[in-house]
Amino acid sequence: MSRLDVTEKIIATKVAKGLKWADVAREVGLSKEWVTAACLGQMTLDAEQAAVVARLFDLSEAEARWLQVVPYKGSLPTSVPTDPLIYRFHELVSVYGTTFKELIHEEFGDGIMSAIDFRMDLQREPDPKGDRVSITMSGKFLPYKTY
Amino acid sequence: MSRLDVTEKIIATKVAKGLKWADVAREVGLSKEWVTAACLGQMTLDAEQAAVVARLFDLSEAEARWLQVVPYKGSLPTSVPTDPLIYRFHELVSVYGTTFKELIHEEFGDGIMSAIDFRMDLQREPDPKGDRVSITMSGKFLPYKTY
Amino acid sequence: MSRLDVTEKIIATKVAKGLKWADVAREVGLSKEWVTAACLGQMTLDAEQAAVVARLFDLSEAEARWLQVVPYKGSLPTSVPTDPLIYRFHELVSVYGTTFKELIHEEFGDGIMSAIDFRMDLQREPDPKGDRVSITMSGKFLPYKTY
Amino acid sequence: MSRLDVTEKIIATKVAKGLKWADVAREVGLSKEWVTAACLGQMTLDAEQAAVVARLFDLSEAEARWLQVVPYKGSLPTSVPTDPLIYRFHELVSVYGTTFKELIHEEFGDGIMSAIDFRMDLQREPDPKGDRVSITMSGKFLPYKTY
Amino acid sequence: MSRLDVTEKIIATKVAKGLKWADVAREVGLSKEWVTAACLGQMTLDAEQAAVVARLFDLSEAEARWLQVVPYKGSLPTSVPTDPLIYRFHELVSVYGTTFKELIHEEFGDGIMSAIDFRMDLQREPDPKGDRVSITMSGKFLPYKTY
Amino acid sequence: MSRLDVTEKIIATKVAKGLKWADVAREVGLSKEWVTAACLGQMTLDAEQAAVVARLFDLSEAEARWLQVVPYKGSLPTSVPTDPLIYRFHELVSVYGTTFKELIHEEFGDGIMSAIDFRMDLQREPDPKGDRVSITMSGKFLPYKTY
Amino acid sequence: MSRLDVTEKIIATKVAKGLKWADVAREVGLSKEWVTAACLGQMTLDAEQAAVVARLFDLSEAEARWLQVVPYKGSLPTSVPTDPLIYRFHELVSVYGTTFKELIHEEFGDGIMSAIDFRMDLQREPDPKGDRVSITMSGKFLPYKTY
Amino acid sequence: MSRLDVTEKIIATKVAKGLKWADVAREVGLSKEWVTAACLGQMTLDAEQAAVVARLFDLSEAEARWLQVVPYKGSLPTSVPTDPLIYRFHELVSVYGTTFKELIHEEFGDGIMSAIDFRMDLQREPDPKGDRVSITMSGKFLPYKTY
Amino acid sequence: MSRLDVTEKIIATKVAKGLKWADVAREVGLSKEWVTAACLGQMTLDAEQAAVVARLFDLSEAEARWLQVVPYKGSLPTSVPTDPLIYRFHELVSVYGTTFKELIHEEFGDGIMSAIDFRMDLQREPDPKGDRVSITMSGKFLPYKTY
Amino acid sequence: MSRLDVTEKIIATKVAKGLKWADVAREVGLSKEWVTAACLGQMTLDAEQAAVVARLFDLSEAEARWLQVVPYKGSLPTSVPTDPLIYRFHELVSVYGTTFKELIHEEFGDGIMSAIDFRMDLQREPDPKGDRVSITMSGKFLPYKTY
Structure with a gap:
């Protein structure tokens, strides 16, 4: 098992x-x-x-x-996902990846948004032209430090 | 050019x-x-x-x-990005990809969140334990249709 | 199961x-x-x-x-298919990919042809020199929007 | 040159x-x-x-x-295209690839739709819910033969 | 099954x-x-x-x-085969690929040798310095057409 | 240079x-x-x-x-070629690879067809249903030996 | 530039x-x-x-x-490095990867060793049987949190 | 077994x-x-x-x-690991790979740190700002020799 | 079976x-x-x-x-082997590949060392500084021929 | 430069x-x-x-x-080499990789043949049936040690 x-x-x-x-x-x-x-x-x-x-x-x-054992993480069978819904997220990283990078560095300096100290919330956003998926992500900013 | x-x-x-x-x-x-x-x-x-x-x-x-010509899109040199900031987003898709899929389908049925009819907003979220990056994404839900 | x-x-x-x-x-x-x-x-x-x-x-x-559960989509075992019939479609995307892009943008501006709000019809097209496969695809144009 | x-x-x-x-x-x-x-x-x-x-x-x-020399064909920089418009065609092959195969074989038997003896036509299809991209493809059916 | x-x-x-x-x-x-x-x-x-x-x-x-159902074709486990006998054919395509292209285009113009309307014959070719494998391939030339 | x-x-x-x-x-x-x-x-x-x-x-x-220096061989930019003419040869290796293997071993035992002690001849084969490309390959059989 | x-x-x-x-x-x-x-x-x-x-x-x-602009990080030309010195580190991750995972989780629970809040020190370690490379790495443990 | x-x-x-x-x-x-x-x-x-x-x-x-038979080593399912904890080590090699190389060569000349004559020690390093993972690696330096 | x-x-x-x-x-x-x-x-x-x-x-x-049927050859699960012992041979090909090529061509002209008409012998080579692995390979030189 | x-x-x-x-x-x-x-x-x-x-x-x-600076090593443009001479060495690793592993472990126990403390000698081996390439490799055996 x-x-x-x-x-x-x-x-x-x-x-x-x-x-x-x-x-x-x-x-x-x-x-x-x-x-x-x-x-x-x-x-x-x-x-x-x-x-x-x-x-x-x-x-x-x-x-x-x-369930209480830490799993080997990663939920997808290929690094570029074939499923259209999941691919759209891959595409957002591909198209907006450098934009994420520029804007986070402009606001915070060198570092990353943590994917560990992270939470998110996914909601339906009603819209007369067609409801929308709304996702709010919040990750701690972790700065690179000199040493 | x-x-x-x-x-x-x-x-x-x-x-x-x-x-x-x-x-x-x-x-x-x-x-x-x-x-x-x-x-x-x-x-x-x-x-x-x-x-x-x-x-x-x-x-x-x-x-x-x-600037007025539609570009060939995709901003990253490799499909799995090496840059740590951008990789964290790739990791979120890898770890949460099936979760996105399950929750959007549970709420909306079969379809996708559009990456075209899409907008996002990136903000600093002040936090005493260390400021956070807050990203809100909004994409139109597009249902698969029978025909 | x-x-x-x-x-x-x-x-x-x-x-x-x-x-x-x-x-x-x-x-x-x-x-x-x-x-x-x-x-x-x-x-x-x-x-x-x-x-x-x-x-x-x-x-x-x-x-x-x-059958009523949304599947993880993608029907092919490799991203470049080995089956000759399916490969010909891959080849059409490879050879005509930039042509699709130029002509759709020339007609509609920046955006995509939806693969979700999409239907297609495949028919035999009789031809004295050898019958043909005729495929008609129709996908909604989705424009990129500024925000 | x-x-x-x-x-x-x-x-x-x-x-x-x-x-x-x-x-x-x-x-x-x-x-x-x-x-x-x-x-x-x-x-x-x-x-x-x-x-x-x-x-x-x-x-x-x-x-x-x-222009009069036969070119080395293939218009895309990667086998899985990053550009969203072109990717949608790649996705159609991924999702519908086995469907193309089943339906063409059901109608014609073993063989392929030629990507060489091929023509296509791309048109705007007006639609009150948003105009559509209409693509008609026609490729000669080529049967496998015994020998 | x-x-x-x-x-x-x-x-x-x-x-x-x-x-x-x-x-x-x-x-x-x-x-x-x-x-x-x-x-x-x-x-x-x-x-x-x-x-x-x-x-x-x-x-x-x-x-x-x-046996009467059209199979998903492709007989090899990897796109670059490891088996030495099969690899030699892969190598011929790698080394002579552009030569095939140049000579077929010089003789026939733009188009391809069909791999569907195709037959081949493999024979032992006796040779005092060591017998040889002789393979004769015949594929219909299919021209690209303007439209 | x-x-x-x-x-x-x-x-x-x-x-x-x-x-x-x-x-x-x-x-x-x-x-x-x-x-x-x-x-x-x-x-x-x-x-x-x-x-x-x-x-x-x-x-x-x-x-x-x-021209008199032994070159680093391999004429193609990718291991799976995108050019349709060259791809058809790749496809022949993919579809017929195990057939080549079975028939050469049945005739000669374990070994390979040499791609070095090799010659080939490419000719137009006139045919009322459309001329054909005829390729004759001849490679020395090299047996594996025990030691 | x-x-x-x-x-x-x-x-x-x-x-x-x-x-x-x-x-x-x-x-x-x-x-x-x-x-x-x-x-x-x-x-x-x-x-x-x-x-x-x-x-x-x-x-x-x-x-x-x-030098004051945040760079796109990643110093290696391929994801599996060819250089023998750098490959040895890749090999350590390959051989000891699951060991790192088991021991860190056993000591700390679910989470990661930060590669951002990280420092390291590389020294010569004299040894009569041949001097050694000694590397000390220190990365903050970041726990996954429920939400 | x-x-x-x-x-x-x-x-x-x-x-x-x-x-x-x-x-x-x-x-x-x-x-x-x-x-x-x-x-x-x-x-x-x-x-x-x-x-x-x-x-x-x-x-x-x-x-x-x-357990007494030498195993085929390598503990990870993909060469770029998806698990976040293990990926951080991959990232360290990617970001610091050329730094390892420069500093070891500066100290020792051409050669490598052995991954075979190697030992390591992983400890918790208490820290008021959050405990840290401390890893000490020691590998014999092996010089390239002329011959 | x-x-x-x-x-x-x-x-x-x-x-x-x-x-x-x-x-x-x-x-x-x-x-x-x-x-x-x-x-x-x-x-x-x-x-x-x-x-x-x-x-x-x-x-x-x-x-x-x-055992008497010719096998599909290739003994490794990935083209770049993860096992450290086998990887060292891969590394020798990577580092010395062009050297093999230059020296064999300098001695013999254009052609290859056969991997079929090939034998090898692996022995322990006693050495006071640590015993060594000694491998002697012998492969027939096969020249490319004009035709 | x-x-x-x-x-x-x-x-x-x-x-x-x-x-x-x-x-x-x-x-x-x-x-x-x-x-x-x-x-x-x-x-x-x-x-x-x-x-x-x-x-x-x-x-x-x-x-x-x-020339006096330690280079980033690796002499080949792709991990599976296309050049026939160099490929034959890749093939030897693929076919004999597990044999190398078994025989070295049988003789020496767990460890590797060093590719650093290594020398080799390439000679023409005259043979009436066609001269042969003879390569002698000698690499120090490095045992894995417990700690």
């Missing part, structure tokens, strides 16, 4: 039981973004969180234990 | 004259995100916008004309 | 029962292009469509449920 | 003189699709066609001679 | 029963080149041919049916 | 002077296949051959000397 | 003048590790540091200004 | 029994760095060490024997 | 029974280099040799038959 | 002056293998050696200084 097996079981159970990520997140008591990433094998749960997920997805005790 | 030559001249002139993207954007009258991307060879300017950019960066008339 | 398993079962059943995509499409009540793509794991069916497909391909209820 | 130099000169001259591909095509007396591909270094012109193109783009006699 | 399973069974049965491709071809009544390619999953057999192959390789009726 | 510079000069001079490879080969006194490959930077000429080529292509003495 | 041009000038001047990185670092007043990385185009200098470097390497004022 | 199977069993048993690498190392009597790498399939154990590991992880005698 | 299965069984049996390649080679009556390569799936055995190997490794008759 | 420029000048001068590597090596007083590698930009010369090479190849003092 591996974490990947547990992730696949979670996904299959979700389809079979018709669960929703928003409901899972509510049960766990954290954001839907973090909880979904955790269930998809990208984050580490503590014992209590794992117990909730195990209950919802009918996981065994052994499977619940895997 | 090509659009790439014009982009390189803009970057070199920015260094030489010590310009700021925020100021360039103010002169153009649009967001700093769109204007920076345009100056970096990713967007197409109209004649008026091009004239402003040409004035600020000492571009010739021929160079200004290139 | 995963969507891939369902796709493979559909393909194997099609071979075993000698079904035709055109007939499947007629039963579903949509174009053969969309229905084939859906059966091959690229589109999402609603409950009613899934029921028809399940009946034709002897799918279980659990398998039918997978 | 190489064909690539001539292509780059044509592109730069087009920007400088504000020419349109549709007008160039009219002068040459062929479709805008073929003529644009030829000017972009993908097709071979005969002497008469080359003379017209040379006149319009101020090419020297030596440059015009290059 | 898939075509790949059938191909693997054919190969394993060939080893177990000590069959020869030349004999299989004689039974099918076609060239050893075409028949071998078909048995290796690259060509499509008709019902009669499939029946012969099924008899020789102890295939079930279901397996025989797969 | 490098061999590549000499190759490019030969190609450019060929375009400028309208030379034909068949005529060059006749002057050198060898096959058009070998001579074209040599002029394209894949083979090594002796002093006499180099003098003929230098005369025909207006090469300097220094350039002629480069 | 670009940062790369400045880096190349620094390297060439270092060879010409026989400078040592340790001496450059002493003049700048920081560690040899940080200063070397900065001179090689990986870190950003402030005005005072840039002035010192400019003096030592005979840089113009314009070149000194480039 | 293969070494990979044994590694996977060790990892699964570790999760099931809640073992710690530091404790395993203490039992084996060597550093946690070497022992972890060995358990993860990167080092070769002697009979005695293998017996300890077998006892702790409930390995069979056959499995213990595999 | 495939040749790969047989290779894996040989490797597993070798571990289980504690066999040595040198002993296997002695039984077969050929060099340890050729016999090891054959057992690892890279060479083809005759009936007698296969019988010896089958006896030593407890292979069935069917498995022994696979 | 860079080391690559010096290497290219050495190669061009060698062609122009008709020098031989064996003679250059004799002047330098070291093996032809080491000296050729050094002249091709893979090894570092001391002042005296550099002076000899500079004299033979008409290098300036600045160019001679570059």
